[in-house]
Structure formats: structure tokens, C-alpha cells
Amino acid sequence: IVGNNQCNEKSDSDVLCLKNDPNICDDGEIVYLRRGSSWFMGGFMSNFCGTNVLFNGLLKYVSWIRRITKLHYLEESDESCQPIDVEPEPFYYLLNHFPSSCGKYTVNKIAGGHAASVFEFPWMAIVLYREDGSDKLSPLCMGSLINQRYVMTTAQCANGDPFKPYRVRLGEHTIDQEEDCNANDEEDCAPPVLDVDVECSLGHQGYDHGTKLNNIGLIRLARAVQFQDHIQPVCLPGTYDLARTQLPNYIVSGWGRNETRQRMKSLRKAIVSSVDETKCRTQYALFGLTLAEDQFCAEAGAGSSGNSCHGDVGAPLGYTAGYYGTQQFVQFGIAAFGTFGCREAPSVYTNVSVHVGWIIGNIRP
Incomplete structure (x- = not known):
């Protein structure tokens, strides 16, 4: 393999640059790589003959090949992201x-306004997805x-489904x-955002698409x-x-959409109230939906635009509570879904x- 600089700077990270026999100039020629006792297809000829030749690497196309061929052995496999049923006693293992020092939250910030302050919810995450063949990242979920x-x-x-999480902001x-920066103090500014690649992801093995x-x-x-x-x-x-x-x-x-379906640029917050389970089940029954046993309902008060109805999937819901002797912000819920009308x-x-x-039971060091 020849370095990119030695290959007339005609290659990029998705291209293999190899020395070539000038007498072998077949378009579409395959290059194979050996790992242990197994051989793998590494790329195919994409450019000129001569001393050096460029091959398109196949790594970036694996997801596309997987989607088209449905070959089971191309499915991603990672032991750290294979959901398991084993559930250890949660309260014994939690602090391990x-x-x-989680859930740092200033209590007097809870009341007042829908705009969240800088530093108010430092655990917020935006999950970014990349469509096959596209470099554009779309913020489709929160976490x-x-x-x-x-x-x-x-x-x-x-x-x-259909795209895997690619990066988290x-x-x-x-x-x-x-x-x-905070609106009331222009000198109170946060450091730059941090974008971290995703190593792998897993959903609960018992997830039901219908009832949720x-x-x-x-x-x-990908890193700590x-x-x-x-x-x-x-x-x-x-x-x-x-x-x-x-x-x-x-x-x-969260950064969802408001009732007019306009995406919010700044982080928003809202105080929502618990809803009686029977009342909530009755309301959703009108839409032909049955709530699952591990779900609960909450809604914003009259005149508020706080319901997580559009684009807030995955957003955290919580409140300050006693946590090992101190008052800290605890997440009790994950926004699952709402109605189209908010x-x-x-x-x-x-x-x-x-x-x-x-x-x-499903996290690893």
C-alpha cells in the first residue's frame, strides 16, 4: 500500500492507493485483504493504470450493501451493544x-419562563443521524x-430505523x-459544544412497535x-x-417543535403535571391506542406550550429529588410520543x- 502523498494526492480516506503491475489494467479489478486465515474483499479499481492505482474502499458502502442484499452476516455485531435480559438488583449496583455528582441543578431556576438558561440542563443530548450516501446529519432524536x-x-x-445513530452532540x-451565553449576563458563556461519534447503540430487546x-x-x-x-x-x-x-x-x-410545527433553536423547558392513568388511557383509546404498563402521562397547564408533542422523542423528564442525601435532578421519564394536535x-x-x-445490566465500562 502506498501513502496518499505518494499517489499524486489523488486519493482520500475512502480510497486505497496501491502499487500496480503496469501490465494489469483491468477496470473493476478487485483487491483482497487477508485477516488471519480469511480473505476479505477490500475494494475495486476506480482509476488509472500505471505504477500506482486507486481502489474504491468498500467500508463506506457496507451499510448500503447490507440494506440491499439483506445478508445476515453483514449485520453489525458488538458485544457491548447486544441487549441482554439479565437485570441485577438496581439499587445495589447503581453507584458502581x-x-x-449527577443532576446538578439550581432549584430556584425551576419556576418562570419557557426558555432554559445556559448550564441549566447539562445532560441534554442531541442524537444525529446520517442517511446512507449523505454527509448531512439530521437531529431526529434527543437523549x-x-x-x-x-x-x-x-x-x-x-x-x-431506518438509520442508526451516528453522532451525539x-x-x-x-x-x-x-x-x-446567558441572556442576563453576556460574560456567562458556555464552552463549545462537543460532538462525539457513536460506537454502537441498542434498544430494549422487548420493545413493542405497536404499544411502545x-x-x-x-x-x-466512541470515547469517554x-x-x-x-x-x-x-x-x-x-x-x-x-x-x-x-x-x-x-x-x-428539549428542542422540539411548537404547536405550529416550527423547530425551536434554543433549549426550552416546561413544567408539566402528572395525569391520572385512567384518564390518560381513556383519551388515547379514542385514537385506538393502548398505553403500555411501563408508561405514564403528563401534560402542560392551560396556556402553556410545554407538551413534548413534536420532535421531542427521547427528551428527559424529571425533577429535583432526594438522591443519597442531597437534592439533585433525577430523570423519571423519557418522552415517547404524543398526539399530532399537542x-x-x-x-x-x-x-x-x-x-x-x-x-x-446492559452498560459496559
């Missing part, structure tokens, strides 16, 4: 996997940072704005992130008391406390 390697979201976002507040039962998933980052003021983990409801906690109000945050029925959330054991 998650930082105790929350739970430790240095994992983001929690819904199963539908983690499974990524952390520390964001106002999308497409170079520097995020077990609608929870994990995204494993360093916590900063604008990048912090949220707490999980991993104590017996928190697992039984049912609060009258919660806070939901006001026609409450938003539905996956109950995180039901799945703490699954989370612990």
Missing part, C-alpha cells in the same frame, strides 16, 4: 456505574447523558449559534467524555424511594425507574 460513555434515549431512537443550548412497551435504549459513545459545566450526567431513579416516587409536577426540556391528549413517557435494572 454512575457518578454520584440524556447518564455517565461518561452512555446516553439514554428511546428504543426507537437507539434502534434507528453534548453541551448544546442554541443550535447553530457559535457561543451560548419497553421504549428505552442506550447509545454507547470529560464532564464540564455544560456537560454533566443526569441522575437515575435508582433507590427504593425514588422508584416509588410519583410527583405532581415534572420538568421536561392538546388532544397528554404526552406519554417511558417510566425510567422500571428499567434501571435493564440499564445497569
Whole structure:
């Protein structure tokens, strides 16, 4: 293999540049690579004959080949992202996997306004997806940072049908704005956002597309992130008391769309109220939907635009609560779905406390 600089700078990261026998100039010629006792197709000739020749590498096309051929042996396999059923006792193992300094939140910021302050929700994550053959990344889901390697979201976002999560953005507040500063203090600014590639992702093995039962998933980052003021983990409801906690109000945050379907640029928040389970089930029955046993409902008050109805899938819902002796922000729900009208029925959330054991059983160091 010849380096790119020695190949007349005609190659890029998706191209193999090899020395060539000038007498062999077949268009479409295949190059094979050996790994152990197995041979793999590495690329095919794409350019000129002579001393050097360029081959298109196949790595970038594997997802396209997989989608077209449906070959089972091309399916991605990663032990760290294969969901398992084993669920250890959650409250015993929790602090072994998650930082105790999670959920840093200033209590007096809870009330007032829909615009979130910079640093207010440092666990917010935007999940980016790349369509096959495109370099454009689309923010289709949200999530929350739970430790240095994992983001929690819904199963539908983690499974990524039809596209897998490609990258996660952390520390964001106002999308497409170079520097995020608090409105009341222009000198109180956050460091730049952090984009981290996705190593792999997994949705709950029991996820039901119809009822959205077990609608929870994990995204494993390609590297551990360093916590900063604008990048912090949220707490999980991993104590017996928190697992039984049912609060009258919660806070939901995200960059979804408002009732006119306009995407919000700045991070928003809203206080939402718990909805009686029977009432919520009755309302969704009108749409032919049956709520799953691991779901609960919440809605914004009259005159508020806080429901997570458009584009907020995967957004965290939580509130400050007692966490090992201190008041910290705990995530109790993950935005799963809502109605198209925003006001026609409450938003539905996956109950995180039901799945703490699954989370612990499926994360790796």
C-alpha cells in the first residue's frame, strides 16, 4: 500500500492507493485483504493504470450493501451493544456505574419562563443521524447523558430505523449559534459544544412497535467524555424511594417543535403535571391506542406550550429529588410520543425507574 502523498494526492480516506503491475489494467479489478486465515474483499479499481492505482474502499458502502442484499452476516455485531435480559438488583449496583455528582441543578431556576438558561440542563443530548450516501446529519432524536460513555434515549431512537445513530452532540443550548451565553449576563458563556461519534447503540430487546412497551435504549459513545459545566450526567431513579416516587409536577426540556410545527433553536423547558392513568388511557383509546404498563402521562397547564408533542422523542423528564442525601435532578421519564394536535391528549413517557435494572445490566465500562 502506498501513502496518499505518494499517489499524486489523488486519493482520500475512502480510497486505497496501491502499487500496480503496469501490465494489469483491468477496470473493476478487485483487491483482497487477508485477516488471519480469511480473505476479505477490500475494494475495486476506480482509476488509472500505471505504477500506482486507486481502489474504491468498500467500508463506506457496507451499510448500503447490507440494506440491499439483506445478508445476515453483514449485520453489525458488538458485544457491548447486544441487549441482554439479565437485570441485577438496581439499587445495589447503581453507584458502581454512575457518578454520584449527577443532576446538578439550581432549584430556584425551576419556576418562570419557557426558555432554559445556559448550564441549566447539562445532560441534554442531541442524537444525529446520517442517511446512507449523505454527509448531512439530521437531529431526529434527543437523549440524556447518564455517565461518561452512555446516553439514554428511546428504543426507537437507539434502534434507528431506518438509520442508526451516528453522532451525539453534548453541551448544546442554541443550535447553530457559535457561543451560548446567558441572556442576563453576556460574560456567562458556555464552552463549545462537543460532538462525539457513536460506537454502537441498542434498544430494549422487548420493545413493542405497536404499544411502545419497553421504549428505552442506550447509545454507547466512541470515547469517554470529560464532564464540564455544560456537560454533566443526569441522575437515575435508582433507590427504593425514588422508584416509588410519583410527583405532581415534572420538568421536561428539549428542542422540539411548537404547536405550529416550527423547530425551536434554543433549549426550552416546561413544567408539566402528572395525569391520572385512567384518564390518560381513556383519551388515547379514542385514537385506538393502548398505553403500555411501563408508561405514564403528563401534560402542560392551560396556556402553556410545554407538551413534548413534536420532535421531542427521547427528551428527559424529571425533577429535583432526594438522591443519597442531597437534592439533585433525577430523570423519571423519557418522552415517547404524543398526539399530532399537542392538546388532544397528554404526552406519554417511558417510566425510567422500571428499567434501571435493564440499564445497569446492559452498560459496559
